[in-house]
Amino acid sequence: MEIIKRIIYPQHNISLKNLQKQFEGKWVVITGASRGIGYELAKTLILAKANLFLIARSEDALKSLYFEAKNAGCDAIYESVDLRDRDALDQLCKELKQLPSVDYLFVNAGKSIHRKLFDSIDRLHDFDRTMDTNYRSLVALSLTLQPCLKTSKGKIIYTSSISTLFPSAPGWSAYHASKEAANVWCKTADAEYSTFGVRVKVAYMPLVHTAMSDVNVTYKNMPAYSAKEAADILLYLAINRRHCYMPWWARVSSPIATLVSPLVRFVYRHFC
Template sequence: MKKNIILEKIMFKTNRFYLKKMQQECAGKTILITGASSGIGEQLAFLLGQVDCRLILVARRTEKLYAMKAEIEGMKAAVEVFSADLRVDRELGSFLDFVHKIGKLDIIISNAGKSIHRPIFQSFGRDHDFTRTMAINYFAPVRLIMSLLPLLKQSGGHIVNVSSINALMTPMPHWAAYQASKSAFDAWFRSAAPELNSNGIAASTVYLPLVRTPMIEPTAAYRTVPAMEAHQAARLIGSILYSKKRTWRPWWLWPVQAASIFVHQLPERRN
């Protein structure tokens, strides 16, 4: 554990974050956070709670959202909450109607996602391993952004894609569903970015490493490896809101990418 602490300090050294800059940039703006009830989304909601802005928080857990609303509104931000499973067309559609009725949107932080680590030979009869992952990691953010583009164009807005380093690495065994879905949205967003920019909308992607959140708990192997803390990821995203940096990735990513190519070429051990 001590080794992990040392590694984490090296790998996830604190990025410079200036609260006042974020407050100045986001003051008076309407900011949407998907996947807002836990992990990075929750930490980000409380960080932005220190800003005189309007937050729109969407996630599946109704009680948690309302508890967050009560706490954050004791700070500076005003908060709107909406309970929805964005994988479900009807619920996503209802949420989009809700946002359009608000009529103003400046920033989308596309954070909702699903991780899955499973060999394909354990996915027989489990088509939902792929359909659900693709639904939340690709189709939902595409539909959400496409619907809300008119509002963002009107405000000269900003979209932040909270992605993963997996989207930049060689495809690895046991990650077929996850890497395919994250890579799909990454490719879509990079293709869309020039068009967004030409219409006055900033586009940023944050390629995060492993982050210690409830989403990774089902994967036992993650419990003993170095990971970024959710509050660190939130502060990083907060800095992107005022810097408008187009991409962020860990300083150590390139050797990991090279190693992933080597590992991918190793023959799989047969049972």
């Protein structure tokens, strides 16, 4: 079982020495740092002696990371912000402009929602909230930090979902539309920014055991990456030359799934 897991979910460990070489003394902004993948990312970057600007709503979790970073000799700032709140996001952007420099922006905060459209008649807010968290915050933070990133030839790394590479499944319209909007934005931004040495990268993340996915009992019992392993993927993507990350099997199965999408739609229509 462990061997199969390692084939489907290969690890991307980076030595601490290499991480320190890449991140020591660099300013790294992370959204969704309070738990799950973003939390593990922050913990690893503290070991690598990066300076951190930590963003999420849960103040206690951010504060404890802040002290951990300070105790490790890193510089750190945290901001408890609901990224769906447009005024609060504007204020956050003003604060980010005060940073001396920014080398990496990890846009990782995310909201997942599974609800079919006939159950969403009075729930337009679900679509607004998902879009604001998963897409609008990416655009706002990237636009704010683009002068800094241009100076440092920095990188934006977006945590997307592997599910956007496959035919759309019932119930996922809000989540997939927001992630797909972000994917397209990242690819377009990369085309523009790369002229100035700034790269925008997308991690098409497969299943990861976190609070987000484990609410679904089926997902909870499936093999998956741990949050730490997923954080390692984000770091691996940040420091290599690739413009995106997806597991090897997605490269093979995604075009096949597109080819057989009429069959997939038939299954969804009759069995989901």
